[in-house]
Amino acid sequence: MLEPIKKNWRILLLLVVVVAASVALFAPQFGPETAPGENASEAQQGITNLQYGLDLAGGTRVRAPLLGHTATGVDFGGDQPTDVAQNVADELDGVPVRDVGANAEEGAVEVTDSSVTESEFQAAMDASGYAYEDVRSGVTQETRDVAENVIQGKINEAGLSGGSVQQVQSISGEYFILVEVPGQDRSDVIDLLEERGTVQIDIAYPTDNGTEVQEAVLTQDDFDEIGTAAESERGPGAYVPVTVRNTASDGSQSPAHEFQQAVVDRGFPSAYSSNAAQCDYGENPDDVSNPCLLLTVDGEVVNSFGMDSDLAASMDRGTWADTGNFRLTTGEFESAQTISINLRAGALPAELDISGQGTSSTISATQGENFRTYSLITGILAVFAVAGMVFLRYREPRVALPMIVTALAEVYALLGFAALVSYPLELAVIAGFIAVVGTGVDDLVIIADEVMSEGDVNSRKVFDSRFRRAFWVIGAAAATTIIAMSPLMVLSLGDLSGFAIFTILGVLIGVLITRPAYGDILRRLLTVR
Structure with a gap:
């Protein structure tokens, strides 16, 4: 029992790879993961688990590019990066410190406010007193x-x-x-x-000089838990349930306690002692009669609202911060969804x-479907072309048929890998598959020619000697291909990386699995002793 397995383990390994590829391609548990808001049928794109990229799905x-300017070769003079960012921001009119970053490792200071020009940033760097080498467009790697x-x-x-x-x-x-x-x-x-998705809570409150605004009472970093958007139970509108963080790592007040204190200081408990009180910020922003919470996204107020009397009372008692539960209310459900997405994903730094x-x-779905059809037709034509040339070359089915089957098994294994790792198939990846078919058959032809170069071979010892000679040639060619494709795989060259990845993977599968398996098949078919 063990002897046949030992002699044919390469063929068995190829069969195992084919079975594993079939599982990855068709087993439901290896299908595309369902994203939030998407059902399983939407995630599945066909009878297989293959995912299609932009070219094939539309x-x-x-x-x-990301907007911003970066000063390089900056001498921080021993200052902390936060202090450097603050000092530079102070020299830029109307630019918050969150739009200025300092990276000590890179020796760089950047501004990500799109309204700041390069000359204004240079002037701010000069005024802040930090020496630098150059100012360029763009942002840092971080x-x-x-x-x-x-x-x-x-x-x-x-x-x-x-x-x-x-x-x-x-x-x-x-x-x-x-x-x-x-x-x-x-x-x-x-x-x-x-x-950019910058979400924050401001407070607009009445003063003797009109409406004043206390900005960034709550920011994105202050939220501990973020729920999904939901329709309001009390009429039109929607909300996003959140939990404000009630712990602080540096010993200072937590965001929940700071927000609670700001609400009390601005008079919410007295103004909203009953639910009859309303926020009138939208009617007259310059002269509000009651304090209002402002929901601000990217610097624009998307909603203003008052406060439930029970919530205001709990903040006045100082008990609300123990839980920190809060609702960000909006006028429309779509706005609530956008805010929930922004809070969960975070704000763009630039x-x-x-x-x-x-x-x-944009590629239409119809065009993508046409590309899939054309790719399939091209692949079938390539297989028939290769099969025809192989039969013309050898005119012996026992040599040519295993060659074609082995080459197709190689492509099948690559498809299984793509399904397993959910790699989206693009036109460049299809081109890689076709390249793998070509190089694979070239290697199999080398094996067949070397084995049959001196006439029929009956002895397995002679076969093994000739096969080893052919395999050295194949190994050298494979190493050359891998070296040539490696830069395309690691560099940011868009679709070319997919072409390189699957070409290299096809070469490795060929050298380690399919070529040795083809050698064992030929040995069984051509030798008798």
């Missing part, structure tokens, strides 16, 4: 990494299945954020990306320049 591609994670979070929270985000670099050295969302219209994707240097394109 959708929207957006490529845009900011790009944060932006990439935030945008991916926005896509996931919005339930846009299959969306991807990556950083790409142009020939001139400029960095762009590339966003691809299959199956979505351009307007929906642009609406999601154009907002604005995307979509309307300026950015570009966007």
Whole structure:
């Protein structure tokens, strides 16, 4: 029993790989993960678990830089990065410190407020007293990494299945954020990306000189738990349930206690002692009669509201901060959804320049379906072309048929891998599959030619000697291919990385699994002793 397994373990390994690929392709548990707000049928794109990228499913591609300016080679003079950011922000008129960042490791200071010009930033750096080497357009690597994670979070929270985000670099050295969302219209994707998503709570309160506003009483970082948007139970409108953090790591007051104290100081308990009191900020923002909470997104007030009398009383007693439960109310359910997405994903550290240097394109679902059809036809034609040439070359089914079956098993294994890791199939990946078929058959032809170069081979010892010679050639060719493709795989070159990844993976599967299995098949068919 063990002897046949030992002699044919390479063929058995190929069969195991084919079975594993079948499981990854068709087993429901390996299907695409369901994103929030999406049901399982929407996530599944067909009878297989394969996911299609923008080229084959249709959708929207957006490529845009992050707006900002960065001073490089900055001498911090022993100051902490937070102090450096504050000092530079003080020299920029109307720019909050959250839009200025300092990175000691990179020796860089950046401003991400799109209204600040390069000359204004240079003047602020000069006025702050920090020496620097140069000021360039763009932001730091750290900011790009944060932006990439935030945008991916926005896509996931919005339930846009299959969306991807990556950083790409142009020939001139400029960095762009590339966003691809299959199956979505351009307007929906642009609406999601154009907002930085900075959410905060302000307090507008009456004074002798009119309305004053206390800004950023609560910010995104102050929320501990964020619920999903829901319709209001008391009439029109919607809300997002949140929990304000009631602990502080540095020994100071927690955000919940600070918010509670601000509400009490601005007179909410007395103004809203009964539920009859109303917030009139929307009617007359410059002269409110009662304090109001302002829900602000990206600097614009999206809603203003008063406070329930029981909530105001609990804050006056000082007990509300123990739980920190709160509702961010909006006039429309869509606004509540947007706020929930922004809070969960976080705020973009810089604005995307979509309307300026950015570009966007849309592929319709019909066009994507046509691309899938054409790709399938191209693959079938490639297989028939290869099969025809192999039969013309050898005119012997026992040599040619295993060659074609082995090459197809290689592609099948790659499809199984793509399904297993949920890698979206693009035209470049399909091109990689076709390249794998070509290189794979080339290697199998080398094996067949070497084994049959000196006439029929009956001895397995002679076969093994000739096969080893052929395998050295194949191994050297595989190493050359891997070395040549590696830069395409690691560099940010968009679709070319998918082509390189699957070409390299196909070469490795070929060298480690399919070529040895083909050798064992030939050995069984061509030798008798």
